[in-house]
Amino acid sequence: MKIHFNLTFILLTGILFGPPVHGQIQMEGLDSIPMFKPKVNRSLYRFEENGVKEIQIMDYHIELVRYKPNVFIRDIGNGALTALTGFGFGSTTEGNWKISGTIQCNDTLSDWIINMFCEGYLQTDRERVKNDDGSWTVETNETNVYYWEKNASGLIMESRDTIGYFLIIMNPREDTLIKEWSEYILPEKVANDNVKSKIKVTVSWKPVPGNDYGIVGKFRNKDFFIIRNGSDRKAWISMDKILRCKFQSDLDYPGLSKKYRIMPYLLINNNISGQDRRDLFRLAILSCFLNNYLN
DSSP, X not given: OOOOHHHHHHHHHHHHHSOOOOOOOEEOOEEEXXXXXXXXXXXXXXXXXXXXXXXXXXXXXXXXXXXXXXXXXXXXXXXXXXHHHOOOEEEEEEEEEEEXXXXXXSSSSOOEEEEEEEEEEEEEEEEEEEOTTSOEEEEEEEEEEEETTTTOEEEEEETTEEEEEEEEESOTTTOTTTHXXXXXXXXXXXXXXXXXXXXXXXXXXXXXXXXXXXXXXXXXXXXXXXXXXXXXXXXXXXXXXXXXXXXXXXXOOTXXXXXXXXXXXXXXXXXXXXXXXXXXXXXXXXXXXXXXXXX
């Protein structure tokens, strides 16, 4: 099912221009629910909830859905010039990115289709390189650039119905929609005045802090938000101004030393049961999907 940007804008107009929801966040009793990843660097999660359950992120798809005219002809021309002259050429294709993925529960629950939208561009660079046998070829490298800070948004779909829509906020401490919540959830940034001029070596096997971000919108006709603390990799999930769930995401990307790996776990309201509880599990995994692009 193709989602158009006009539809997304209409759905989100109420969030963008409506009054923000205020009020102190309420916290209720939370139970710890460990989750397990059978294989590192894979997006399959297992947990115990009336038997062993599984949730998996899969079927990623990235598409630049609006192109400038004659992009195909221009790219062919740039490639031919590189081959003939030996000079590298680059091109930029501006448009709107659509990033899609599926959150699949390997049981009776329906899959969720996640669509995220943002402005950006595709950067294409070409370079003439010499092969080992003395021949020449044109090497092409493409880089996707996303403007998440410019009116980015998303949809959650279940069985072809839109059950949620949200705005993506990359400055949660400052944005008026969630500033009151983020001030409570996110620690204050401390300026370091004693920075010494030293060369620091960054090694790939040590974890680095992620970004803070937030999403805010409607989910099954309820106000909801997810705010992620990039420093400790915890996501806070609220429904109608009540904290329902806190999720510690996993940390096991390729090249990370074993001692730094972290298994995920949930702190979830112990009074929630049934559909609402399973929805929170899926929203927690939605934050993992967001982490893949907003970090």
